[in-house]
Ligand SMILES: *[C@@H]1O[C@H](CO)[C@@H](O)[C@H](O)[C@H]1NC(C)=O
Ligand SMILES: *[C@@H]1O[C@H](CO)[C@@H](O)[C@H](O)[C@H]1NC(C)=O
């Protein structure tokens with residue numbers, strides 16, 4: 001009898017972990033380098049077994065219809081792709097219309113952006129993280145109003161409101177242009193307008209663990225603070241480009257991002273290939289703790305998980321007793337259960353670490 005209870009707890013712990021830890025992948029700026037893009041996607045499949053829950057491309061994935069067709073050819077129709085709007089995506093009316101239509105059907109467009117950007121700025125939740133996608137080409141009324149990226153008042157106000165409503169302990173934001181560009185586009189990113197950039201980054205430091213972007217074609221990860229002291233600062237992670245050609249440093253990059261609820265941290269594995277059509281390797285791992293600044297956030301989440309755990313526990317006991325009862329009826333007292341909820345994310349992390 002004792003061993004059966006141990007088994008219940010093991011299955012419970014397994015299930016609990018699975019439901020609260022997950023991963024997703026990020027690329028940026030493939031543009032029309034189809035062969036390079038497909039190669040990077042195939043490497044995602046080969047090296048880490050797929051995209052995780054969803055795949056975000058942080059802008060400049062034009063022509064959109066072709067890049068999506070490539071994505072589907074590697075991962076299938078059911079895989080979730082999240083194309084962020086970048087400066088090149090708004091240069092062609094066909095791409096703008098395609099992106100709007102695509103997002104109308106996207107399961108990630110849960111909370112819609114401000115008027116005029118309701119199909120290009122949005123947010124959604126995968127516990128314990130709140131995800132936000134920003135369209136930085138939005139000018140306050142039109143989704144493709146500005147070529148030079150900006151966080152205009154309308155977008156900023158929407159973001160403030162969205163982050164205030166959020167109850168999850170962690171927040172990740174995606175946009176196309178860096179706030180603090182490294183290597184390239186040094187005067188042609190969100191720092192186009194320093195007061196607006198500073199206002200945006202202050203908000204990031206109040207709520208957000210990571211701001212993922214692209215635009216420069218050059219991977220970089222930096223932690224930038226502001227006047228808020230005594231806390232961790234937001235990371236800006238530029239995903240580089242999923243291509244070698246015309247990307248300035250000839251390095252193709254993708255990111256594998258684990259959300260580890262148990263450790264309250266986000267683990268980013270950086271995969272790169274420096275040789276055209278050469279195999280990708282893990283070159284860096286960043287462990288980014290949840291900021292956990294707002295004191296009201298954590299208890300709210302905590303309560304929710306506690307109730308969730310109790311409900312799960314009761315369900316498991318019930319299922320166990322029913323299954324046990326049926327089994328005993330059929331087979332006598334000879335129950336054998338193999339827990340098949342193997343915690344594959346943990347294995348994957350270990351495999352990637354060995355490669356580092
Ligand atoms: C716009 O994009 C579409 C779809 O990729 C393409 O067929 C068309 O030639 C492009 N138009 C211009 C002016 O670049
Ligand atoms: C966004 O999508 C909705 C339908 O889901 C549509 O009514 C609206 O006009 C779209 N807005 C823009 C700016 O594309």
Ligand SMILES: *[C@@H]1O[C@H](CO)[C@@H](O)[C@H](O)[C@H]1NC(C)=O
Pocket residue numbers: 139140141142145
């Ligand atoms: C956005 O751009 C459109 C087209 O250029 C323009 O008509 C509109 O007034 C702009 N909106 C704002 C708020 O600047």
Ligand SMILES: *[C@@H]1O[C@H](CO)[C@@H](O)[C@H](O)[C@H]1NC(C)=O
Pocket residue numbers: 186187
């Ligand atoms: C970009 O900005 C930096 C610092 O703000 C300045 O030193 C540099 O001259 C600028 N470069 C260009 C090309 O405008």
Ligand SMILES: *[C@@H]1O[C@H](CO)[C@@H](O)[C@H](O)[C@H]1NC(C)=O
Pocket residue numbers: 248249250
């Ligand atoms: C990238 O590759 C091109 C052509 O293959 C070469 O001319 C250039 O020097 C390379 N750039 C770097 C930064 O290695």
